[in-house]
Amino acid sequence: MNFNRQNKKVKLLLVIALLFVDFNVFSQSKKTLVDFFLPMKPQSKLVSENIWGAPNVLPRDINNGLEDSTLKNWCYWDGRIVKSDDGMYHLYASRWNQKMSHTEGWHLGSKGIHAVSNNIMGPYLDKGLIYPEWREGMGHNIMGLRMHDGRYAVVTSEITDGEIFVSNSPNGPFKLLGKIKVDNNGFEPSLARYSKNGRMSNVKVLLRPDGDYMIIARSTAPMLSKNGILGPYKIMGDRIYKNYPELPQTKNEDPTIWYSGGMYHIVYNHWPSKTSHHFTSLDGITNWKYRGVAFKKETSKIFEYTDGTINDWQFIERPTVHVENGHVTHFIFSVIDVKKGEDKGSDNHASKIVIVPFDGKSFDKYMKKNVKKEK
Template sequence: MNKKTSIKMLMALAFSALAAVAEKQLVDYFQPMEPQGQLVSNGIWGAANVLPRDIQNGLEDPTLKNWCYWDGRIVKSDDGRYHIYASRWTHAVSHSVGWHDESKGIHAVSDNIMGPYEDQGLTWPHWKDGIGHNVVGLRMHDGRYAVVTSELTPGEIFVSDSPDGPFKLLGQIKVDNNGFDPGLARYPADNAGAAKHGNTGHMSNVKVLLRPDGRYMIIPRSTAPMISEDGILGPYKIMGDRVFVKQFPELNVHHVEDPTVWHSGGMYHIVVNHWPSKTSYHFSSMDGIHDWKYRGIAFKKEETKIFRYTDGTVNDWVYVERPTAYVDEETGHVTHFIFSVIDVKKGQDKANDNHASKIVVVPFDGEAFDRDMQKIVAGE
């Protein structure tokens, strides 16, 4: 074999490897769940499609004595514990009534990132009776703990020196529209769904990210990037339109929700859900503001089964929503995602029945994901 032929073969192998990487999508990096306890079916809630399951995974009330859970993000404290700040409502009401009329912000804790997480009670019991939805937590640049709520309220941030609280209201998130449509940040008055529930003027699905450059970033329901130069309360300046509009103009903007945002491998990522098709899309950007590129399917409920255990058992949750990524501070890679899941259609979850919602933790190979994403970007 001569030198020229050898070089051609090496180049062909390199292009083949890059093509294989390019074909992978975010969904390919989810890992099987190691059960934290025995998989069980008897004496717990749930339709047959989510049985047997690990009731020690994530956060749930397995016998439905009290609560249904939703929302959340994992935050690690300095003592090695893991915290989920999320929302809950009583099982004595339906899902539809629960999330809108009874949802409260809560705090749960575990010594293991996979769970089980133990409910510690309301996060801000002395503020409006603990009302909270779209609840997520984070560490601030100064080390304090912050918890965000929106949807049922305009968009507030609570802070504490300790992950266990007490959490006090820091204030309401401020927005600078910067010449863009105000509806990119808050529900407009003419939004029929928001008007029906009295939520016009509220922010929704707010995810706050600490950027490596020291600024704070919000991705709201619209997915329009918003940047604050002046701390966690803002004002957040709207920096552009929805990240998906140029590549998916056919998507109904009122049917896109639950974005999550993170930074890993030197770039920013957004996953956003198109709920009618139960399909979540993945986008990336080098600076988190401009040139968002579509990177494929994050997960599609009818085609991908990400809730699988190491023994091959699969839980087929009917709705998979509110994803958030956990980025390990030491490695800088995503190691887990959490999801809000429900075992039946939301309208079928009635008061005091055998159906409910919980928070599930799924392992993710973020090291391989970041390595492959860097190869894809380098090859563009």
């Protein structure tokens, strides 16, 4: 009798142990986008002396991305990388004079600039204004891309209406092609433009593999053009998160879009919670599925160097991606060391552009496996 009780007890413990192992295996196998970020290899010695920044972003690699480390001239923001045929990396971004506060700078002094590097991680050399003859280079939400016909394009919005400049060379000169046109297609106009001023905001343009152009702006509503990069872009649906009432329905911004692994991805930021969310779609238009938190400022320590040092930037915004050979290789972020209202201008606080490696091959493999299971 005692033997049987002992035997049952052992079996019960074995079952509990197996369940525990299965649960752990499941937990470990369930990943989100943040799990595929890689440590940053420093491009120079990490430094703390004679550079700007609160203690939370020191020491750091001042040769990662684009920054004015001694704060003699500029604060940087936005940014997307385009690789040219000669292997050089071109970063199209925005800057303003460091004498302005962050709040003043981005909407009163922001101008589009071009920077270049022979290494995707940096350092990037600021080559000056992209289109100086147009409104003295005014621009924000700056992004660059290579068009279907091989020309280079730069997009500006937020403080401008939503214009596109083009050049045969990544170094310019860039000339105004025109303003982006939108066909509301029965949807509310505010999905594409602010109702008060008619401007587009947070515009990201994607070259689709089928030869069309696609735009995701602040609302995250997909817009499609079959008539070239200027459009007209038809609004094809509502906000991608509308069918997920458990997610915040307001105060979302900074969406980025890319195509890899046979599917479309969007990451956008809910700024009050400093949380970015990840969605996917097989056609880029319909059936956007929520894939979880992409990264969260309070818990996702993505700015980690190979030696274990971590920079804890106060705000992580304007994400874009760099895709090579069909996979994301790096994320590009705009970051600031303190709350935006605490950067007063001509002080020891500022913003810069940081580049973080990403294991896009493993990410796409993992996403494909998940989608296959859903069929």
